Structure formats: C-alpha cells, structure tokens
Amino acid sequence: MARGKKGRPVSGWVVVDKPAGVGSTAVVNKVKWAFEAQKAGHAGTLDPDATGVLAVALGEATKTVPYVTDALKCYRFRVAFGAATSTDDAAGEVLARSPLRPADAALEAALAGFRGDILQVPPRVSAVKVEGERAYDLAREGEDFELAARPLWVERLEVTGRPDADHVDLEMVCGKGGYVRSIARDLGQVLGCLGHVAWLRRVWSGPFSVDDAVSLDEIDRLARTDEIDALVKPLELGLSGLPELPATAEGAVRLRHGNPGMVLTSSVDYGDEAWASFQGRAVAVGTYRAGELHPARVFV
Known part of the structure; x- marks a missing residue:
C-alpha cells in the first residue's frame, strides 16, 4: 500500500x-x-x-x-446497592454506605421516574467542562464545584436481572449525553440505599x-x-438516521464544489436535513429546498 x-x-x-x-x-x-x-x-x-x-x-x-x-444508544449495566462512590462506579472511593436494599416492587416503581424526558447531573468525574476546565481535572485537584443538570431522553429503562439483593441488571436506551453512572447514583438515592455502577457495556450506538x-x-x-x-x-x-436523496449527475458535480445541486425526492419536506448520494456514495449533507440540496458538509 x-x-x-x-x-x-x-x-x-x-x-x-x-x-x-x-x-x-x-x-x-x-x-x-x-x-x-x-x-x-x-x-x-x-x-x-x-x-x-x-x-x-x-x-x-x-x-x-x-x-x-x-442517535439513540443502548447500554447494559449492573447497579451495586449499598455504597456511593466518588466516581459513581466501582473504581471510585467509597464515600458512604447503607445497609438498606430495595425490594423488587420498590425498584420497579423508582425506575418510572427515570424514563422519558429527565434532568440528569453528570458525574463529578466526567469530561463536562466547568468554566473551561474538565470536571475530572477539577475533581482530581480537590476543587469545589457544582455541575448543572442536563436534559436527557430515556426511551427505555428495564430490569433484565436481579442476581441478588445487592445488585440489579438494567438495560437502557437513551439519547445523546446520557451518563449511566448518574442513573445508578440517582436510583440509589431515590431508593434510599445508595448505589453505583458495577459494570457497563454499550451494546449498540445508532x-x-x-x-x-x-x-x-x-x-x-x-x-x-x-x-x-x-x-x-x-x-x-453514519448517515443512516437521515433521508437519502439521489443526486443527478450534474447535481453531484455542483454539490462536490459546495454549491446547491439537484436531487430526486418525493418524501422530504422543504427545510429538512438530508444527504445526497450519487451511484450509492455520499456526496454531501445539507438542507433540502425546492428540488435541491444546499450543502453544509461535502465529502471528498
């Protein structure tokens, strides 16, 4: 090569x-x-x-x-009850312990509050920026800071197993910006037993x-x-979440030069975001307007 x-x-x-x-x-x-x-x-x-x-x-x-x-993403993870940690997962220092353990019915009831549109505070040890600095750097330096709650769409959050009283296995499908560690931390707080992530696996992403x-x-x-x-x-x-619009030969040439190009469509509305293809290959991503795609990104 x-x-x-x-x-x-x-x-x-x-x-x-x-x-x-x-x-x-x-x-x-x-x-x-x-x-x-x-x-x-x-x-x-x-x-x-x-x-x-x-x-x-x-x-x-x-x-x-x-x-x-x-795009939506799917996570499978285990929550360990009875301890809160500095990182909201098993790698962190234990900050507090609780002898309480939730019953199955209480657990199912609590999960309802974590579905749909929710607000979530990221873990203190995360890549979120605070006045230009990463939260994990501030936490490592022992700085005192607060993280604002952020909106998150949780499409699905279900119990997949309860191996013992100390743990529950969950599967979550959520939108952009979701922190599984925050789910475990907040679930433990709602249940009054504390909690953190024991293990986490992302099974699909878009x-x-x-x-x-x-x-x-x-x-x-x-x-x-x-x-x-x-x-x-x-x-x-990577464009499978957007509608595909086949471009004409002339339209493909114009799009590759960053200009609006003619595309063929019958199902995309004016102003929709879409991507244009020519002979099966992506040419550009942009906005559809009256028979043309106006490119925002062009593929070389």
Missing part, C-alpha cells in the same frame, strides 16, 4: 468492541495508527472501565460523527452493534497490513 507522509486517505467506520481498562482516546489513537489514517475521531466516549461499542470514524467519515453522536464490532487484539494483529481495510465500514452508515 502506498504511504503518504501524513497517512493514508482511508475513510469509513471501524466499530471497536472496547475492552475495560483503556480510554476512548487511546482506542482512537490505536485505530488511527493501525490504519495509518490521516484523520480519526469517535462518536461518543466510553468510560475507561466500560466495554462495548466505540465507533471510530476515519477520514471523511469524521464529518458524519455528529449524526451518530445524536447504526453500529457490538455484534459487528472488532476487538483491539484483531486490530493489532492486522495493523498496517493490506488486510486491515476489510474492517472498514462505509461512511454512509
């Missing part, structure tokens, strides 16, 4: 089954190195101790990251499923070989 000084112009998605004990940024850096890619990013951070889907965008696919970040994910070991094995490109999924998958 030809190698440029600044990397290869490879574009698409690599869906990684992130292992515990490694940060999301480290995974992105590993993937970028393995593919010798010019550019890489991810669609939604996972905590270092969390596992599961981390969708890594390469090259032009980085332009579709916001559409995957905004169009990407853990069933289609590849391990870091496999990426290491194929790193910088001709075979590794077989792991790349089309960048168009």
Whole structure:
C-alpha cells in the first residue's frame, strides 16, 4: 500500500468492541495508527472501565460523527446497592454506605421516574467542562464545584436481572449525553440505599452493534497490513438516521464544489436535513429546498 507522509486517505467506520481498562482516546489513537489514517475521531466516549461499542470514524467519515453522536444508544449495566462512590462506579472511593436494599416492587416503581424526558447531573468525574476546565481535572485537584443538570431522553429503562439483593441488571436506551453512572447514583438515592455502577457495556450506538464490532487484539494483529481495510465500514452508515436523496449527475458535480445541486425526492419536506448520494456514495449533507440540496458538509 502506498504511504503518504501524513497517512493514508482511508475513510469509513471501524466499530471497536472496547475492552475495560483503556480510554476512548487511546482506542482512537490505536485505530488511527493501525490504519495509518490521516484523520480519526469517535462518536461518543466510553468510560475507561466500560466495554462495548466505540465507533471510530476515519477520514471523511469524521464529518458524519455528529449524526451518530445524536442517535439513540443502548447500554447494559449492573447497579451495586449499598455504597456511593466518588466516581459513581466501582473504581471510585467509597464515600458512604447503607445497609438498606430495595425490594423488587420498590425498584420497579423508582425506575418510572427515570424514563422519558429527565434532568440528569453528570458525574463529578466526567469530561463536562466547568468554566473551561474538565470536571475530572477539577475533581482530581480537590476543587469545589457544582455541575448543572442536563436534559436527557430515556426511551427505555428495564430490569433484565436481579442476581441478588445487592445488585440489579438494567438495560437502557437513551439519547445523546446520557451518563449511566448518574442513573445508578440517582436510583440509589431515590431508593434510599445508595448505589453505583458495577459494570457497563454499550451494546449498540445508532447504526453500529457490538455484534459487528472488532476487538483491539484483531486490530493489532492486522495493523498496517493490506488486510486491515476489510474492517472498514462505509461512511454512509453514519448517515443512516437521515433521508437519502439521489443526486443527478450534474447535481453531484455542483454539490462536490459546495454549491446547491439537484436531487430526486418525493418524501422530504422543504427545510429538512438530508444527504445526497450519487451511484450509492455520499456526496454531501445539507438542507433540502425546492428540488435541491444546499450543502453544509461535502465529502471528498
């Protein structure tokens, strides 16, 4: 394979089954190195101790990251009752303990308050910025600060198992910006027994499923070989939440130059966001207006 000084112009998605004990940024850096890619990013951070889907965008696919970040995501996790921790998960220092344990009926009743449109305060050890500083940095330095509650859409939150009185297994489908650790912390507070996340796994994120994910070991094995490109999924998958509008040949040329281009449609309303394709490949994302797509992002 030809190698440029600044990397290869490879574009698409690599869906990684992130292992515990490694940060999301480290995974992105590993993937970028393995593919010798010019550019890489991810669609939604996972905590270092969390596992599961981390969708890594390469090259032009980085332009579709916001559409995957905004999509629904599914998490499976275990809440441990009886202790609050400094990080709201098992890695943190225990701050308080409780001998109380919730009955199944009380647990089911409490979960109702965590569905639909809710307000959620992020964990103090999170990447949220406070006056330009990351919350986890302020927490590490012992600073006193408050985090504002943020809106979150929780489409589904269900019990999947109760292995013992000390734990409950849950599955949650939620929108952008959800913190599973906050769910565990707040559920423990509502039930009066305290709680934190024991383990967490993201099973799907938008169009990407853990069933289609590849391990870091496999990426290491194929790193910088001709075979590794077989792991790349089309960048168009990142646009699956938007309507697709086939462009005319002339429209595709105009769109590639950043100008409005003619598209074929019968179901998209004026002002809707959509993406234009030509011969099955993404050309641009933009706003549909009277037979044309007005591009906001153009794919090279």
